[in-house]
Amino acid sequence: xxxxxxxxxxxxxxxxxxxxxxxxxxxxxxxxxxxxxxxxxxxxxxxxxxxxxxxxxxxxxxxxxxxxxxxxxxxxxxxxxxxxxxxxxxxxxxxxxxxxxxxxxxxxxxxxxxxxxxxxxxxxxxxxxxxxxxxxxxxxxxxxxxxxxxxxxxxxxxxxxxxxxxxxxxxxxxxxxxxxxxxxxxxxxxxxxxxxxxxxxxxxxxxxxxxxxxxxxxxxxxxxxxxxxxxxxxxxxxxxxxxxxxxxxxxxxxxxxxxxxxxxxxxxxxxxxxxxxxxxxxxxxxxxxxxxxxxxxxxxxxxxxxxxxxxxxxxxxxxxxxxxxxxxxxxxxxxxxxxxxxxxxxxxxxxxxxxxxxxxxxxxxxxxxxxxxxxxxxxxxxxxxxxxx
Amino acid sequence: xxxxxxxxxxxxxxxxxxxxxxxxxxxxxxxxxxxxxxxxxxxxxxxxxxxxxxxxxxxxxxxxxxxxxxxxxxxxxxxxxxxxxxxxxxxxxxxxxxxxxxxxxxxxxxxxxxxxxxxxxxxxxxxxxxxxxxxxxxxxxxxxxxxxxxxxxxxxxxxxxxxxxxxxxxxxxxxxxxxxxxxxxxxxxxxxxxxxxxxxxxxxxxxxxxxxxxxxxxxxxxxxxxxxxxxxxxxxxxxxxxxxxxxxxxxxxxxxxxxxxxxxxxxxxxxxxxxxxxxxxxxxxxxxxxxxxxxxxxxxxxxxxxxxxxxxxxxxxxxxxxxxxxxxxxxxxxxxxxxxxxxxxxxxxxxxxxxxxxxxxxxxxxxxxxxxxxxxxxxxxxxxxxxxx
Numbered sequence: 071x072x073x074x075x076x077x078x079x080x081x082x083x084x085x086x087x088x089x090x091x092x093x094x095x096x097x098x099x100x101x102x103x104x105x106x107x108x109x110x111x112x113x114x115x116x117x118x119x120x121x122x123x124x125x126x127x128x129x130x131x132x133x134x135x136x137x138x139x140x141x142x143x144x145x146x147x148x149x150x151x152x153x154x155x156x157x158x159x160x161x162x163x164x165x166x167x168x169x170x171x172x173x174x175x176x177x178x179x180x181x182x183x184x185x186x187x188x189x190x191x192x193x194x195x196x197x198x199x200x201x202x203x204x205x206x207x208x209x210x211x212x213x214x215x216x217x218x219x220x221x222x223x224x225x226x227x228x229x230x231x232x233x234x235x236x237x238x239x240x241x242x243x244x245x246x247x248x249x250x251x252x253x254x255x256x257x258x259x260x261x262x263x264x265x266x267x268x269x270x271x272x273x274x275x276x277x278x279x280x281x282x283x284x285x286x287x288x289x290x291x292x293x294x295x296x297x298x299x300x301x302x303x304x305x306x307x308x309x310x311x312x313x314x315x316x317x318x319x320x321x322x323x324x325x326x327x328x329x330x331x332x333x334x335x336x337x338x339x340x341x342x343x344x345x346x347x348x349x350x351x352x353x354x355x356x357x358x359x360x361x362x363x364x365x366x367x368x369x370x371x372x373x374x375x376x377x378x379x380x381x382x383x384x385x386x387x388x389x390x391x392x393x394x395x396x397x398x399x400x401x402x403x404x405x406x407x408x409x410x411x412x413x414x415x416x417x418x419x420x421x422x423x424x425x426x427x428x429x430x431x432x433x434x435x436x437x438x439x440x441x442x443x444x445x446x447x448x449x450x451x452x453x454x455x456x457x458x459x
Numbered sequence: 460x461x462x463x464x465x466x467x468x469x470x471x472x473x474x475x476x477x478x479x480x481x482x483x484x485x486x487x488x489x490x491x492x493x494x495x496x497x498x499x500x501x502x503x504x505x506x507x508x509x510x511x512x513x514x515x516x517x518x519x520x521x522x523x524x525x526x527x528x529x530x531x532x533x534x535x536x537x538x539x540x541x542x543x544x545x546x547x548x549x550x551x552x553x554x555x556x557x558x559x560x561x562x563x564x565x566x567x568x569x570x571x572x573x574x575x576x577x578x579x580x581x582x583x584x585x586x587x588x589x590x591x592x593x594x595x596x597x598x599x600x601x602x603x604x605x606x607x608x609x610x611x612x613x614x615x616x617x618x619x620x621x622x623x624x625x626x627x628x629x630x631x632x633x634x635x636x637x638x639x640x641x642x643x644x645x646x647x648x649x650x651x652x653x654x655x656x657x658x659x660x661x662x663x664x665x666x667x668x669x670x671x672x673x674x675x676x677x678x679x680x681x682x683x684x685x686x687x688x689x690x691x692x693x694x695x696x697x698x699x700x701x702x703x704x705x706x707x708x709x710x711x712x713x714x715x716x717x718x719x720x721x722x723x724x725x726x727x728x729x730x731x732x733x734x735x736x737x738x739x740x741x742x743x744x745x746x747x748x749x750x751x752x753x754x755x756x757x758x759x760x761x762x763x764x765x766x767x768x769x770x771x772x773x774x775x776x777x778x779x780x781x782x783x784x785x786x787x788x789x790x791x792x793x794x795x796x797x798x799x800x801x802x803x804x805x806x807x808x809x810x811x812x813x814x815x816x817x818x819x820x821x822x823x824x825x826x827x828x829x830x831x832x833x834x835x836x837x838x839x840x841x842x843x844x845x846x847x848x
Binding site: 085089114124136148180274306307329330347 | 464469470473475477478482484486487488494495496497498500511517518520521525526534537539542566572573574651661669670694719725726735736738739800
């Protein structure tokens, strides 16, 4: 006799409408990637899953442009990469400099505090990025063990050039960690050339996979720091010493760390294979062309970019100022009438901007034209509503 | 110009053979669950995903037989439940009593140490479980804040009765946390009736979903402990104060915590819907019948159970002693010739036992008969090989 009866809510059929996801991610995924998830489940110790993991590892190295052996996918969504970097590279009392010009810097500082490290937030205006000069002054002043910086700040639509920061960090004996969640595969990221010690990315944006996995990579220097820790890293699930073994990063056996999801690994493997086949440079070019097409369309609509300096604009997620229209009306109209997702602001930009993402499978001219059409009609609707209030 | 060229390894086609997964999990999943993963991706803030999350929450309460409002799914594999319970309920310096009769107790102690708590391991023989008497003596002696115990020890195949432990814990002002990863839905688990304060489970076993998500539930008392913490919980990703909001557990708005994976949420929703439609009692009954069928077949083969006392045997994962045969030969033969996964031991039982799991979609007489046929032939092969050595 069950105490809790079978819930009626689970007796209705599952209904999932098709949407065009043009917010800050996740983006839509290709039929090939969807199809890959209909494969049978593999056990986490089967030889076939190890083969797929090896293929993913090769794809991660390609995407990040790195030779790092410690490159793998964590079985959790994007934030796990942020936690994995901070918990593996820092010990209690360590100073970490966190570049903060949007929500992700605040979140990294929150996480770093939980690990009893000493986060110092280096601030820039929302909509702006960091100069090498500002970074050097802060490295000099605080002598941090790690600098955490975001290449693509989705909450503001700001792009951060990474070139040059690695050299600066290493001059001051500091490691460089870069959040590439919404940027990698959409714009160039040269991990080895730029001297980046740790990088991670969600796979549901420019990479073109469903959410649920995070790719991450550590330089040999960062790996050394991990292996020379005096205290264990705080989180078992993100512990690169053990997880790296399951991913065969240390030329070793592959002991069980956790049960991987073969379904998601297949989907990531296929999305990386698609980029490999098209070529990373072509993939970047496609995203660049789509950005320009979207930009031109947005300008025609008389909208204003939140990031004024085009060199500081993130090409995968474009932010637009909320001016003479009700932003909630706009995104609700686009969703209800066209099943098109356009995002509002997030954290410090909530209520102030719209965010339009063109990433992965959605990075094609037809989809950009369609979202511009929907944006135009939704904007007219939202302006009418605002003028009536 | 790419520095790292496109990897050839990603240019070969993805090949995933169909296997019958009769190890300790993951198990195979039904075509209906597989099909649910071909749905379009939903954004993590879309109303439809919130509806699916509400349905999952109802399913979790049903599976755990609880009214707990703080019931949700974590976007990571089973171990995340262990970490979430320990990191949310314990603060540095707290004493946690960890029932250890297999690998999971050791793992929980490892995790607890990372959070600077004081784990005390209460030991039992591998193959045995814990009596109420032993538990009470330890509660009296150590006055722990939390007792962690495993209902289904997959590394040994031991079942732990939970009834009565909740009352004992509460008598000594201690919270009770139960790992039901390989047991829930396969055998009864009455969270509220048995006074369990925290429980979690992987979804890739008796529940019938692919791996990648973990269901978890906290009693009102446990929730109070979480909200009255003096220090923040160590891990942002498992922080129930914030994650519980995204899952609408506090009658609140649903702020963004992390990007959920709609694909996996659909699959979990469908697997819970299937159990709801069949009825939890019938689902248990099916697993019980399959266990008996497997047990009888194993006895006929002249094999010996690792857990002698049948009352202490976990019905979802049956452990068999390795005697006059080479266990590696056996499982390799079954895999290579029949694509059937039978597992070896794990942790303290490595090399000593075989583990045969009959769970979720695989819990049907035909599959049991098939694995018995494969086991018989593989055993004969392994015995021949052993006699030749």
